[in-house]
Amino acid sequence: MTNTAFVRPRPAVVTDPMVSLSGLLREWLPRQRWFAGKDRPVNELGLLSLTELFPGCLHLLVRAGDDCYQLLLGVRPHLSPRHGRALIGRAETGPLAGMTVFDALQEPRSAQLLLERLRRPGGAGPLRFEADPSVPLPSGLVPRVLEAEQSNSSLVYGDEFILKVFRRVQPGVNPDLEVPGALAGQGCARVPAPVAWFRTTYPQEATLGVLQPFLRDASDGWTLALRALAAGDDFTLQARELGRATAEVHLALAVSFPTGAHEEGVRTASAMTERLDAAADTVPALRPYVPGLRTAFGALVACDPGPPAQRIHGDLHLGQVLRAGRDWFVIDFEGEPSRPLAERRSTHSPVRDIAGMLRSFDYAARQRRPWRPEWARRCREAYCAGYAERAGWDPRKKHGLLRAYETDRAVYEVLYEARHRPDWLPVPMAAIERLAVRGG
Numbered sequence: 063m064t065n066t067a068f069v070r071p072r073p074a075v076v077t078d079p080m081v082s083l084s085g086l087l088r089e090w091l092p093r094q095r096w097f098a099g100k101d102r103p104v105n106e107l108g109l110l111s112l113t114e115l116f117p118g119c120l121h122l123l124v125r126a127g128d129d130c131y132q133l134l135l136g137v138r139p140h141l142s143p144r145h146g147r148a149l150i151g152r153a154e155t156g157p158l159a160g161m162t163v164f165d166a167l168q169e170p171r172s173a174q175l176l177l178e179r180l181r182r183p184g185g186a187g188p189l190r191f192e193a194d195p196s197v198p199l200p201s202g203l204v205p206r207v208l209e210a211e212q213s214n215s216s217l218v219y220g221d222e223f224i225l226k227v228f229r230r231v232q233p234g235v236n237p238d239l240e241v242p243g244a245l246a247g248q249g250c251a252r253v254p255a256p257v258a259w260f261r262t263t264y265p266q267e268a269t270l271g272v273l274q275p276f277l278r279d280a281s282d283g284w285t286l287a288l289r290a291l292a293a294g295d296d297f298t299l300q301a302r303e304l305g306r307a308t309a310e311v312h313l314a315l316a317v318s319f320p321t322g323a324h325e326e327g328v329r330t331a332s333a334m335t336e337r338l339d340a341a342a343d344t345v346p347a348l349r350p351y352v353p354g355l356r357t358a359f360g361a362l363v364a365c366d367p368g369p370p371a372q373r374i375h376g377d378l379h380l381g382q383v384l385r386a387g388r389d390w391f392v393i394d395f396e397g398e399p400s401r402p403l404a405e406r407r408s409t410h411s412p413v414r415d416i417a418g419m420l421r422s423f424d425y426a427a428r429q430r431r432p433w434r435p436e437w438a439r440r441c442r443e444a445y446c447a448g449y450a451e452r453a454g455w456d457p458r459k460k461h462g463l464l465r466a467y468e469t470d471r472a473v474y475e476v477l478y479e480a481r482h483r484p485d486w487l488p489v490p491m492a493a494i495e496r497l498a499v500r501g502g
């Protein structure tokens with residue numbers, strides 16, 4: 063979304079509201095977890111589109127640096143102190159002078175009206191609200207903001223549905239709508255199916271939010287793994303079932319979307335090397351390990367190409383899987399948020415997902431002192447065994463591939479932690495050291 067043309071408000075609302083909003087948003091945006099540009103000041107905000115969603119609620123797409131963000135802003139004379147967390151500030155100048163501006167997603171009345179909007183398919187200016195007509199959406203469900211460390215913002219309605227509002231918007235269909243929709247069409251029960259969604263048609267087509275059933279009694283894999291570690295419990299049964307669930311999702315993806323040829327070793331190795339070099343430019347701690355890590359990528363050229371490329375999850379880790387009863391569900395098919403959407407929607411080796419989950423067992427084991435490498439090793443074994451049971455091929459027999467993909471994932475994690483959670487940097491750095499120096 064690089065088109066910065068000002069969209070005339072449809073339906074007409076206020077003129078040039080950015081005069082009122084820019085200063086407030088420049089302060090507020092860098093404090094939001096989902097805002098990617100924290101490392102530089104927000105100098106200029108470009109308005110891409112503005113729509114009055116309902117009275118007192120503006121929908122905005124704004125450009126900050128190279129990124130486009132979706133904002134739902136409440137604008138009222140006053141905000142109850144009970145909802146102080148939603149407050150962005152009081153506009154001093156421009157057409158909204160004197161009004162209180164707040165994050166509408168964190169204010170219950172606005173969140174309720176947003177669900178009402180999803181219940182009635184139709185348009186509002188460039189926005190389109192759509193729903194699966196076979197799923198009844200009750201009115202009056204009480205909203206609450208999900209208190210999770212998230213890349214987006216999610217609202218839970220009456221513990222029945224969860225609405226994910228994408229914050230960083232890229233043109234095109236978001237895989238987190240596309241993939242669960244296609245998998246539901248294949249009857250894959252491992253992924254909650256979208257029941258309603260909204261998108262924009264301006265300045266370019268883009269998915270803005272998806273509503274899906276809320277798995278009420280579910281716990282995510284990360285929480286369960288840490289709980290097992292703290293109690294000294296074995297986690298191999300769960301890991302094995304998770305391996306099976308991953309393979310089932312991969313099989314469903316392979317029939318729902320076109321598959322590709324085997325990823326070509328030379329091309330994959332050079333893409334991974336490029337990512338490594340870019341990461342080492344940003345994170346100096348990586349530099350001493352670059353030659354050793356390159357060896358892992360270089361080995362791809364000679365090793366068995368592995369399974370054919372296909373659509374995958376793209377950012378699989380323990381936080382992306384939910385266990386309800388004895389079943390694992392997979393969520394969040396957006397892929398790695400920093401990659402371009404076209405790349406996230408293309409085919410890749412399924413080994414990429416497997417490597418993501420294997421790295422996650424290592425992350426979990428490193429949350430305890432002393433570090434529990436045996437716990438991680440057993441989970442990794444069990445996960446691969448479960449995967450092999452369903453997929454018909456065993457990831458453990460693809461050592462060279464697995465090492466390269468794990469290395470690539472650890473490099474991504476180093477960059478991610480450096481940007482978002484510098485205190486966590488030692489976790490992927492320990493893996494980098496292991497992969498570069500000891501080779502696996």
Ligand SMILES: Nc1ncnc2c1ncn2[C@@H]1O[C@H](COP(=O)(O)OP(=O)(O)O)[C@@H](O)[C@H]1O
Nearest residue numbers: 210212213214224254275276277282381393394
């Ligand atoms: N269908 C669901 N049922 C229950 N909880 C969910 C569901 N979808 C997401 N969640 C919860 O919301 C959290 C964030 O969802 P996710 O899609 O990973 O968002 P993000 O991409 O912003 O990180 C998950 O970790 C999980 O706890």
Ligand SMILES: O=P(O)(O)O[C@H]1O[C@H](CO)[C@@H](O[C@H]2O[C@H](CO)[C@@H](O)[C@H](O)[C@H]2O)[C@H](O)[C@H]1O
Nearest residue numbers: 212213377379380381398399421422425475478
């Ligand atoms: O926000 P997303 O879930 O899309 O994923 C991003 O954030 C994750 C952290 O919240 C990050 O995952 C890394 O930390 C996890 C523990 O918090 C660990 O289980 C993962 O293995 C590790 O990669 C993920 O990389 C990032 O894309």
